[in-house]
Amino acid sequence: xxxxxxxxxxxxxxxxxxxxxxxxxxxxxxxxxxVRVYDADPGAIDRALAxxxxxxxxxxxxGLIDDPAAIAEHLRxxxxxxxxxxxxxxxxxxxxxxxxxxxxxxxxxxxxxPPNLVIGSSSSGIPASAFTHDLDIASRVLIVxxxxxxxxxxxxxxxxxxxxxxxxxxxVAALMQGLxxxxxxxxxxxxxxxxxxxxxxxxxxxxxxxEDGVASCEDIDRTVRDGLGWRWSFxxxxxxxDLNAPGGVxxxxxxxxxxxxxxxxxxxxxxxxxxxxxxxxEAERRSLLSQDALAGRRAWRDRRLMAFAAQREKSLEQDAK
Amino acid sequence: xxxxxxxxxxxxxxxxxxxxxxxxxxxxxxxxxxVRVYDADPGAIDRALAxxxxxxxxxxxxGLIDDPAAIAEHLRxxxxxxxxxxxxxxxxxxxxxxxxxxxxxxxxxxxxxPPNLVIGSSSSGIPASAFTHDLDIASRVLIVxxxxxxxxxxxxxxxxxxxxxxxxxxxVAALMQGLxxxxxxxxxxxxxxxxxxxxxxxxxxxxxxxEDGVASCEDIDRTVRDGLGWRWSFxxxxxxxDLNAPGGVxxxxxxxxxxxxxxxxxxxxxxxxxxxxxxxxEAERRSLLSQDALAGRRAWRDRRLMAFAAQREKSLEQDAK
Numbered sequence: 001x002x003x004x005x006x007x008x009x010x011x012x013x014x015x016x017x018x019x020x021x022x023x024x025x026x027x028x029x030x031x032x033x034x035v036r037v038y039d040a041d042p043g044a045i046d047r048a049l050a051x052x053x054x055x056x057x058x059x060x061x062x063g064l065i066d067d068p069a070a071i072a073e074h075l076r077x078x079x080x081x082x083x084x085x086x087x088x089x090x091x092x093x094x095x096x097x098x099x100x101x102x103x104x105x106x107x108x109x110x111x112x113x114p115p116n117l118v119i120g121s122s123s124s125g126i127p128a129s130a131f132t133h134d135l136d137i138a139s140r141v142l143i144v145x146x147x148x149x150x151x152x153x154x155x156x157x158x159x160x161x162x163x164x165x166x167x168x169x170x171x172v173a174a175l176m177q178g179l180x181x182x183x184x185x186x187x188x189x190x191x192x193x194x195x196x197x198x199x200x201x202x203x204x205x206x207x208x209x210x211e212d213g214v215a216s217c218e219d220i221d222r223t224v225r226d227g228l229g230w231r232w233s234f235x236x237x238x239x240x241x242d243l244n245a246p247g248g249v250x251x252x253x254x255x256x257x258x259x260x261x262x263x264x265x266x267x268x269x270x271x272x273x274x275x276x277x278x279x280x281x282e283a284e285r286r287s288l289l290s291q292d293a294l295a296g297r298r299a300w301r302d303r304r305l306m307a308f309a310a311q312r313e314k315s316l317e318q319d320a321k
Numbered sequence: 322x323x324x325x326x327x328x329x330x331x332x333x334x335x336x337x338x339x340x341x342x343x344x345x346x347x348x349x350x351x352x353x354x355x356v357r358v359y360d361a362d363p364g365a366i367d368r369a370l371a372x373x374x375x376x377x378x379x380x381x382x383x384g385l386i387d388d389p390a391a392i393a394e395h396l397r398x399x400x401x402x403x404x405x406x407x408x409x410x411x412x413x414x415x416x417x418x419x420x421x422x423x424x425x426x427x428x429x430x431x432x433x434x435p436p437n438l439v440i441g442s443s444s445s446g447i448p449a450s451a452f453t454h455d456l457d458i459a460s461r462v463l464i465v466x467x468x469x470x471x472x473x474x475x476x477x478x479x480x481x482x483x484x485x486x487x488x489x490x491x492x493v494a495a496l497m498q499g500l501x502x503x504x505x506x507x508x509x510x511x512x513x514x515x516x517x518x519x520x521x522x523x524x525x526x527x528x529x530x531x532e533d534g535v536a537s538c539e540d541i542d543r544t545v546r547d548g549l550g551w552r553w554s555f556x557x558x559x560x561x562x563d564l565n566a567p568g569g570v571x572x573x574x575x576x577x578x579x580x581x582x583x584x585x586x587x588x589x590x591x592x593x594x595x596x597x598x599x600x601x602x603e604a605e606r607r608s609l610l611s612q613d614a615l616a617g618r619r620a621w622r623d624r625r626l627m628a629f630a631a632q633r634e635k636s637l638e639q640d641a642k
Contacts, residue, residue: 055466060525064608088349124580125577143507147551148565153548153551153552155547169597182548183543184543185537185540186536187534188533190535191591194530194540194541194544195544196584197526197584198523198530198582201520204585205519206519206558209515209519209527211517212509215515221559221560222557223478223505223516224558225505225603226519227474227475227476228467228516229554229555230473231550232545232549232553232554235543235622235625236545237541237545238542239610239613240543243622245617247608248606249602253603257594259445260513260517260593261594262513263517264525267518271582271585280546285570291492304555307559307639311632318497319621
C-alpha cells in the first residue's frame with residue numbers, strides 16, 4: 001500500500017533534527033507524506049531544512065529524484081513537540097543515543113501524542129523497553145533503526161519491545177515497505193540489534209588485527225572495500241558463502257568450518273576498544289585524512305552512496321527482466 | 322612498472338585450472354602476459370580455457386575489456402608441470418586447499434622450476450610455511466590470496482612466510498600492483514589471514530543470531546546487502562566509523578565503545594559451525610534458492626560484480642577530477 005493511503009492523509013512527525021532526522025524527513029517527503037520537523041533546539045530545525053534542500057539537489061543530480069521543490073513543499077518546521085505530532089499517524093524520533101533523553105521524550109509524548117500515534121525510534125543499540133517499559137504508550141513504540149544517512153541506505157531494523165502491539169508492528173512494517181525501505185525483523189531485544197552486532201563482530205577482529213601488528217588499518221579497510229565489501233553490497237554473508245562452494249552453504253561449511261573454528265579459537269582479546277589502540281588507529285586515520293578534511297570526505301561518501309543507489313536501481317531493473 | 326616490462330617477456334604459469342586458476346589466467350592475460358595453464362587433470366585445462374573464453378565475452382559486454390580475442394591469444398595449455406614453468410618468471414598455484422596437495426606440488430616444483438621462479442599460492446587460510454618450511458624453494462614462495470572470482474574483485478593478500486625473501490615479496494607486490502590488484506600486506510602468518518578472519522568474525526555472529534532466533538538468515542543477509550555492505554563496498558570498516566562521528570574515529574569510539582563492549586560480552590557461543598545449525602541455514606537457503614538454481618545465481622553474481630566494477634571505474638575517474 002502507498003504510504004499516503006496507509007496514513008490516510010495524516011502527517012508524520014520527525015523528532016530530533018540532526019543528520020538522522022534530516023535523512024528521515026527526506027524519506028517521508030519523497031513518498032508524498034507531509035512532514036513536521038521538530039527539535040528541542042529551534043536553530044537545529046532551520047539548519048535541518050537548509051541541509052535537506054541541499055541534499056534534495058544532490059539526489060536530483062544523481063537521477064534519484066525528479067522534483068526537489070515538490071518534495072520540499074511537504075516539509076514544515078514545528079517549534080513545539082505538541083505541534084509536531086498533532087493529528088500525526090507516525091512519529092520517528094532521532095534524538096541522541098542516551099536512555100535519559102529518549103525516556104524524557106517518551107514521557108513528554110505520552111502527554112501530547114494523539115491516542116493512535118505510532119512511534120519509531122532511531123536508536124542504534126538501546127532497546128525500546130529500556131525507555132518505555134512502564135509507560136502507557138509502550139504498546140505503540142518500537143525501534144526503527146536506519147543506517148546513516150537514512151535517505152541513501154535502504155535498510156531499517158524493526159525491533160519491537162515485549163510491550164509493542166502486533167498492530168503497531170504491522171503498521172510500521174507496511175509503512176516502511178511502502179517507503180521502499182528494506183525491512184529486517186529483529187525478534188528479540190538483543191543489545192546492538194542485528195546490524196551493530198554484525199558490525200561490532202567485524203570491528204572487534206579489525207581492532208585486534210591492528211593491535212597484533214598483522215596489518216595496518218588502511219590495509220584492513222582495503223581488504224573490505226576492494227574485497228569482502230563487493231559481494232556483501234548485493235548478497236549478504238549467507239548468500240555469499242552459499243554461492244562459494246559447488247553444493248551451497250552446507251558444502252561450504254564442510255569445506256571451511258575447521259578454518260573458521262581455528263580462527264575463532266585463536267582470537268583471545270576480550271575487549272578491543274582500548275584507549276591506546278584507539279589512539280593508534282586515530283593517528284593512522286588522521287595521517288590519511290586530516291581533521292579538516294572529514295566533512296568533505298563525508299560529502300564524498302554521500303555522493304558515492306548516491307552513485308551506488310543509482311547503479312543498484314539499474315541492476316534491479318536488469319534482474320527483473 | 323608494467324607487468325610485461327617487469328617480467329621482461331617471460332611467461333606466467335597458472336597451476337590448478339579450477340575457477341580460481343581460470344580467474345587468475347584472465348588477470349595475467351589482460352595485462353599482456355603470456356600464460357600457460359596447467360592442471361594435473363588434462364580435461365580441467367580444456368574446460369578452463371572454454372570457461373575463460375565465455376568470461377572474456379562477458380567482460381567485453383560490461384565494457385571492462387576491449388578485445389577478448391587479443392587477450393585469449395596470450396593463453397595456452399601446458400599438459401606437464403615442467404612445461405608450464407619452463408622459462409616462467411612467476412607461477413600462481415590454485416590447487417585445492419589441502420596441505421598435502423600444496424606440499425606435493427611444491428616438492429614437484431622444486432624439481433622442475435627454473436632457479437628464479439617466484440611462486441604465489443592462492444591458499445585462503447593455510448600459511449606458506451605449512452607446506453614449504455623445509456624446502457629450498459621456501460624463499461621464493463608466498464601466499465597471494467585473491468577473492469573469488471579473482472578477475473572481478475581486485476583485492477589480494479600477500480602473506481610471506483618467515484623464509485620468503487624480501488626480493489620475492491617486492492617482486493610480487495610490484496607485479497600485483499602492475500596488474501591493478503589492490504595489495505594487502507599481511508605481516509604475520511595468522512590463520513585465515515586478514516580477509517577470512519574478518520569474514521569469519523562476521524559469520525560467527527551471523528550463525529549465532531540465527532541460532533538464538535534473533536533473525537532469519539535472509540534478514541541477516543538483508544542487513545548487510547541493503548545496509549552495512551553499501552558503505553563497506555567503497556570505504557572499509559575503519560573509514561566508515563571515522564566518518565560516522567563528527568570528530569572522527571576516536572570520537573566514534575568514545576560514543577559507541579560501551580555498546581560494542583556489551584555486544585562482545587554478550588556473545589557466548591564458542592563454536593557457531595554446528596551441524597544442526599548448518600542444516601537449518603541450508604534449509605532456509607534452499608527454500609530461497611534451489612540446488613538447481615545455484616549455478617545460474619553464480620552467473621548472476623558475476624554479472625553484478627562486473628556492473629559494480631564498471632561503476633567503480635567511473636567513480637574513481639570522478640574522484641580523480
